Amino acid sequence: MKKYIYFLALGSILSGLATGVVSCSKLIDEPQKSAYAPTNVDEKAGNWKTYVLAAPTDIAIAEPKSISSAEYQAEVASLKQKATNLTSDQQAAVTYWGAGAAYRWNEIGRELCARYNIPPASTPDGKYPVPDATNPLADPKFPFANPPYASRALAYLSVAQYDALVSAWYYKYKYNRVAPAKTDAALKPLLPVSTLPSYPSEDAVVATASVVILKAMFPGEVPYLEAKLAEHRNSRLWAGMNVESDLAAGEALGSAVAAKVMTRARADGMSAANNQTVTAGMIQAAKDRGLAEVWVSQESPARPPMLPNYGAVQTWNFDKTTLIKLRPGPPPVLNDANYEKDMNELRQVNKSQTRDQARIANYWSDGAGSYTPPGHWHRTAANTAHDAQYSEVRMARTLALVGTATMDAAVGCWDAKYYYYYPRPQQFGMKTSVGLPNFPSYPSGHSTFSAAAATVLSAIFPDKASEFAAEASEASVSRVYGLIHYRFDSNAGLEHGNKIGAYAVERAKADGSGL
Amino acid sequence: MKTSLTFLIVAALLTPFAAKAQMPHDAIYMGKKQLCVAGMYGYSSWNQYWENSFKRENFNIGTLTTQSVMVMPAYGISKRVNVILSLPYVWTSASAGNLMGQRGVQDISAWLKVKALVVGGFSLHGIVGASIPIGSYVPDFMPMSIGMQCRTATARLLANYKHTPTGLYVTAHGSYGWRSNIKIDRDAYQADDRVYNVNQVRMPNVYDAAVRLGVLRKGWQTEVFAERSACLDGDNIRRNDMPFPTNNMQSTLVGWYGKFQPRHIGVNARVGYVVDGMNVGQSTSYTVGVLYQINFNK
Structure with a gap:
């Protein structure tokens, strides 16, 4: 009988240990950033000095349909439908992107810098192959995002976001189309709504401008960037923040401004x-x-x-x-x-x-x-x-x-x-x-x-x-x-x-x- | 520093140590109120490693050497319940390149070993262990770091069969090891193909399993063994990058262990060689120890 006492003792030690182990959480508490309504919407930012654009009107953005138009009403009706019964993934996307468009795309830019910041390995003949932009995922991957490369990628990313937003602000206050939630009380947006006019969408402007720059800087990441872009766009609909025409105008503006910024990048001597x-x-x-x-x-x-x-x-x-x-x-x-x-x-x-x-x-x-x-x-x-x-x-x-x-x-x-x-x-x-x-x-x-x-x-x-x-x-x-x-x-x-x-x-x- | 290290090694080798040496992975027990103290010196080196599953050398590391001295007392609470402690001092160096060697006191471990069941020559043992870091060494300057800075808890089941007339034995064990998250000096790092913007690092849990075949006689012991240890998950070393604590490290090792203990003073030795692995160095390791046994019953 005595031998079984040891067996029992061991069993209880093991189960005690197992309980202790399972209850020790291995979750990592990463700091979370949440959405806010800006303390100041910077109404005059349409006149701020740009880096590459000569004027905020370099890219023309057509006047939107008025909020009383049938087209707009239809867009809001469609938005109300999209912004209901969200899955938990959709809600998570709204929360993630709600922290800020420039904030998130800057974070994505840094993430790509980190992922590509590895010096090429030497080959058996003692040489170091040079990363090839036309074959970015081969070994060594292109780019080697060392500090000068990262500084340049992030500079162009921020400049494109900034110039595009200055232009967006110009049109926002030129056309003054208010946020969809302010036109229909039945629409309950999931993010704070400020007084900022919503046409063209600042989120769409930042997202498309960012993707143009980051695709050029990290050509192996096109599918990743397009997935992020799609999620960001959808999050604005799921959150009830932008109608389709807000997003479409923002996309046209963001990509056109970024294309101009890339023209400077291609001629800046980096090659x-x-x-x-x-x-x-x-x-x-x-x-x-x-x-x-x-x-x-x-x-x-x-x-x-x-x-x-x-x-x-x-x-x-x-x-x-x-x-x-x-x-x-x-x-x-x-x-x-x-x-x-x-x-x-x-x-x-x-x-x-x-x-x-x-x-x-x-x-x-x-x-x-x-x-x-x-x-x-x-x-x-x-x-x-x-x-x-x-x-x-x-x-x-x-x-x-x-x-x-x-x-x-x-x-x-x-x-x-x-x-x-x-x-x-x-x-x-x-x-x-x-x-x-x-x-x-x-x-x-x-x-x-x-x-x-x-x-x-x-x-x-x-x-x-x-x-x-x-x-x-x-x-x-x-x-x-x-x-x-x-x-x-x-x-x-x-x-x-x-x-x-x-x-x-x-x-x-x-x-x-x-x- | 060099002088004091030499002193430590010499001290470790000369200090009288125990004989009925036992480990957290064997079926040997100290009798009641018997203390066995082992002083061991370990030397391990590799000049090739697996970057993910790709085996390579690194001209900017050359040969990476890890040495340690360790004190390991084992005590018999009863002849079926033993406690084993260990505390190593570890130092590393690289033969090429310019990475700075690291050194320091590593983690203290404690094991409780219980002979749970004996049926004829067959016995079943339960072993639990835990370790906590003692030194404040840097865990993520790999491969130079001397340890991982995590707390661990291990549960092990060990089965042994001994043929008493000949002393022939076979032992097998399997363990599950839990490892705590760790904190590093940086507040951003890359793991699992993404950037974490925090100083906490999630460490994968581990398992190990081993089989041993040997002969244990009154004054000596010899055995051959194979050990497999691996993380349960984790990421891989990226192409041409350095290793990181989150890596899914796996290794299969074969080796020999022997002990000679005519009286209460004895010596032991161990040789190990990694035959296969992932995200680890292909190391060859040697350990020698001096054992000293004290009987508190007298």
């Missing part, structure tokens, strides 16, 4: 950004200026440097002459006292990195497989603007300012990196806890991106200026703690980024939005 033939001249010039040891790839086999000609890509908020004028001064001569001071700091971290240094390095690493530092700052911008309950057009403006500033930072930083061609600390024996980027060291890209973005965000949200500055400074020093930058790289990048961000702020002050 030559990976021109590897320019490096020989850059290396020679850096040596001629006295650099004793130039940057060399630390990967095996040696990988061609990332986008050596990206510094020649067209900027947004200043011209080429200004770009050269803003370029940071030279880094310390290798092995001089300033160099040694910062190198000694790295030797110390290399020997005994603290857990807190590792934490900071990891938090800001934004390396392979992430949405990169430009994505990190877009996320901060989108969340801050969402918390401030910005209108769609002001949300897009915020993202466009941050987006153009971070792309300008990428261009300026890449220009400086390849001008100086300065070696990474790994050429002098340092390890890294975050992974080593494959391009010259000075100045630090993280620092330039972060300072540019923080400068813009501080101007838009002055109450949070000290937070943004602290974040930029932590992002900057994270690269020292991760051992891939000397402190002088980080400091020069911060200073450079602040100057670059200031040009976007100057534009913001004069864009008619009342900043």
Whole structure:
């Protein structure tokens, strides 16, 4: 009998454990964003300054049928039908897209950057194949969405959203067709309705503009993007927010504006950004200026440097002459006292990195497989603007300012990196806890991106200026703690980024939005 | 640091340790009020790994080496109920590239082993275990990380048949392991083909199963074994990307284990080789230990 007591004891331990295990939830509480009626609908945004459009009327949008017309009445009747008896999936779609059109499409843009941010693998003959835009899903996938690529993809995404919304606002207040729910009390919309006129639909404008840009930037994702587009469109019907003609006009406007934005993109010099033939001249010039040891790839086999000609890509908020004028001064001569001071700091971290240094390095690493530092700052911008309950057009403006500033930072930083061609600390024996980027060291890209973005965000949200500055400074020093930058790289990048961000702020002050 | 490490290893090897060594995966028990302390050193390395199911090398890692020293006491509450504890210190290094090696105290584990049923040479055992991280190591700097930072709970059923006259035995076990979610330093990461905008990471649960065939005599033991361990779900390492804690890691390992314990002091050794896997390194591992047994009945 005694043996069965053990058996029973074991049985109860096991069942107790099983209960404990099952009751331990493994759900992940991701922060959820919900819908809001904007604190200010920005009625005058139709006159705000655009980036690519010459005028909000560049694309003509026909006058809608009046709310008393039979056609409109029929649309509202159809809407009432679509907006009833929703499935839980349909309700989930309404909630998801209700967080904001520009907000969600920016998030989708960041997601695609992360999914495509993997450096190509080397082939058995020691070469690195170049991703092919005409065969985007082959190995290596196109694009390699590294930080400069991501900065550009997100900048064009936000600019297209913004220009299209400015034009949409112009027509909204020109035609003043109110939201369907205001024409029929029997229609119960699932999202907050503001005073904003609903023709053309701002959601349709943002969705179609975004899809045009993202299809061009991520050509392997056409089915994914079209599914998102369809869901977004349907969510406006399920929510009872837009009639068909609101959506159709928005789609026509969004796609036409984005096509104009893509015309600029195709001619901005990106196609030559990976021109590897320019490096020989850059290396020679850096040596001629006295650099004793130039940057060399630390990967095996040696990988061609990332986008050596990206510094020649067209900027947004200043011209080429200004770009050269803003370029940071030279880094310390290798092995001089300033160099040694910062190198000694790295030797110390290399020997005994603290857990807190590792934490900071990891938090800001934004390396392979992430949405990169430009994505990190877009996320901060989108969340801050969402918390401030910005209108769609002001949300897009915020993202466009941050987006153009971070792309300008990428261009300026890449220009400086390849001008100086300065070696990474790994050429002098340092390890890294975050992974080593494959391009010259000075100045630090993280620092330039972060300072540019923080400068813009501080101007838009002055109450949070000290937070943004602290974040930029932590992002900057994270690269020292991760051992891939000397402190002088980080400091020069911060200073450079602040100057670059200031040009976007100057534009913001004069864009008619009342900043 | 190097000096203190050497000291630890030497200390681990020299300290007197137990003999009737037993593990959470065998049918050996300490008698009542018997304590066996094992001090073990482990060395494991790989120069090829499975990226998803694609086997490859990585010139920017070269050979990845993981070493550990571990203290593992086992105590007999009764001759049918034993408790086993273990606490390893782990350090990693890569022979190529520039990824920084990691080191630190890893997770403490506790096992309760119960001989539930004995019928002739056949016995059935229930084993439950749990572990909690002790060190604050970084879990997602893979493959350099020394651990995963998750709490675990394991339930294991083990069956053993021993032919007493010869000492020949065969053992089989199967376990289910629950793993807690973990927190990482970043507040965004990619897993399951999407981006999570949060610092919590859902960890897949695991199972393992093993069969062992060996001889256990008064002063010695030798056995060959095969072990299969795998996650129940999880994602795969993306093309040319680094591994991540959410990966569905699977491995099949074969090995040999032996123990020699003429008196209360003994030694043991283990060799393992991963023959197949997914999202893991094809490692070869060696463990040597010193065992010391104390009888508190005297």
